[in-house]
Amino acid sequence: MWKARVLPALAAAVLATVGLVATGGSASAAPLGSTVAVHGSAQGLTITHGQVRGGIVTFLVDTTNEQGSDIAMFSPAPGKSVDNVLADLRDVFSEDPHTAAQGTRELVDDARIFGLAGVGKGTPVMVTEQLAAGNYYLFDLNPVFAGAAPTLTTLQVSGPGGTPTNVLPPGISSLFRGLLPFALLHSLFPGYPTIRNPGALFPVPGAFSLPGAFSLPGTRTPYGLVGRHPIVKLTSDDRFDSSDVLPASGTITVRNTSDTLHFMSVSPVKPGTTDDDIQHFFQSNDQGEPPFALDGPSIEMGVLSPGGHADITYTLPAGTYVLECFIPDDQTGMPHAVMGMHKVVTLQ
Numbered sequence: 001m002w003k004a005r006v007l008p009a010l011a012a013a014v015l016a017t018v019g020l021v022a023t024g025g026s027a028s029a030a031p032l033g034s035t036v037a038v039h040g041s042a043q044g045l046t047i048t049h050g051q052v053r054g055g056i057v058t059f060l061v062d063t064t065n066e067q068g069s070d071i072a073m074f075s076p077a078p079g080k081s082v083d084n085v086l087a088d089l090r091d092v093f094s095e096d097p098h099t100a101a102q103g104t105r106e107l108v109d110d111a112r113i114f115g116l117a118g119v120g121k122g123t124p125v126m127v128t129e130q131l132a133a134g135n136y137y138l139f140d141l142n143p144v145f146a147g148a149a150p151t152l153t154t155l156q157v158s159g160p161g162g163t164p165t166n167v168l169p170p171g172i173s174s175l176f177r178g179l180l181p182f183a184l185l186h187s188l189f190p191g192y193p194t195i196r197n198p199g200a201l202f203p204v205p206g207a208f209s210l211p212g213a214f215s216l217p218g219t220r221t222p223y224g225l226v227g228r229h230p231i232v233k234l235t236s237d238d239r240f241d242s243s244d245v246l247p248a249s250g251t252i253t254v255r256n257t258s259d260t261l262h263f264m265s266v267s268p269v270k271p272g273t274t275d276d277d278i279q280h281f282f283q284s285n286d287q288g289e290p291p292f293a294l295d296g297p298s299i300e301m302g303v304l305s306p307g308g309h310a311d312i313t314y315t316l317p318a319g320t321y322v323l324e325c326f327i328p329d330d331q332t333g334m335p336h337a338v339m340g341m342h343k344v345v346t347l348q
């Protein structure tokens with residue numbers, strides 16, 4: 001039932017950002033990019049396509065796990081192996097701060113990390129980013145936090161020019177049926193020219209996003225509308241640089257402008273909570289539930305490597321939230337949030 005309620009609202013939010021209303025559309029048209037549905041369950045992680053065309057790729061991420069799914073996607077850096085990256089991960093999760101700090105430094109060198117996202121049951125998100133050709137590996141971090149070895153799912157990304165896989169296959173399980181409105185977003189623009197090589201059209205990294213990349217008839221900017229969405233920067237001084245008010249329903253662009261790893265969890269807090277309250281809690285060594293914690297849906301933009309960026313589309317209840325990052329500092333091993341990487345924002 002939750003999909004029937006949440007997903008249409010999310011799809012509507014995406015459409016609203018481009019000022020278009022769906023009037024139906026052919027599922028065969030394929031103006032841009034590829035779409036992959038990523039689903040977490042008790043059986044593990046499944047993806048609808050093991051191969052996609054390079055360029056703009058949209059991930060529809062959801063979970064049926066009560067504890068949620070926290071899905072990471074990486075590609076080993078040139079000259080590095082998957083095993084190198086998995087070894088680094090073990091260091092990052094070490095309880096020894098020096099080993100954790102070393103793990104962060106190793107991951108910066110050995111991996112390119114492309115999110116993906118943390119989702120809860122009933123709170124799917126859509127992550128859109130540009131992917132070059134190569135092999136990418138997805139896994140759920142939650143079992144890893146619990147001590148299990150990562151179970152990797154491979155996504156092969158081809159060079160541009162191949163066939164986009166933005167239409168989910170027929171006969172798809174009922175589990176994914178509710179996600180189809182997102183995939184069809186690509187095909188709601190009859191007559192829009194097929195872009196065979198998005199990478200060639202968007203030479204500036206980050207100068208586009210899924211909705212922003214479409215043009216409306218008669219508008220001046222054909223492609224790549226910079227700054228179309230609110231931007232949250234993950235900065236070198238381990239802070240969130242953003243507006244104090246972000247959409248409760250819509251898309252934001254998250255950019256890691258720093259030289260280290262960051263992610264962005266978005267969790268509800270009680271109205272009136274301040275960053276001082278949160279900092280005080282972290283420094284109090286209190287192991288209990290934070291006094292400002294509030295039950296409710298939360299999401300997470302997954303880990304981004306230095307220079308990485310992605311768009312995340314979501315629907316959350318309006319209210320007060322805190323943005324947090326818990327990557328171990330690359331010198332001290334202390335989680336960034338404890339060092340001050342938290343920001344109270346209002347979603348409205």
Ligand SMILES: [Cu+2]
Pocket residue numbers: 238261262263325326327336341
């Ligand atoms: Cu961080």
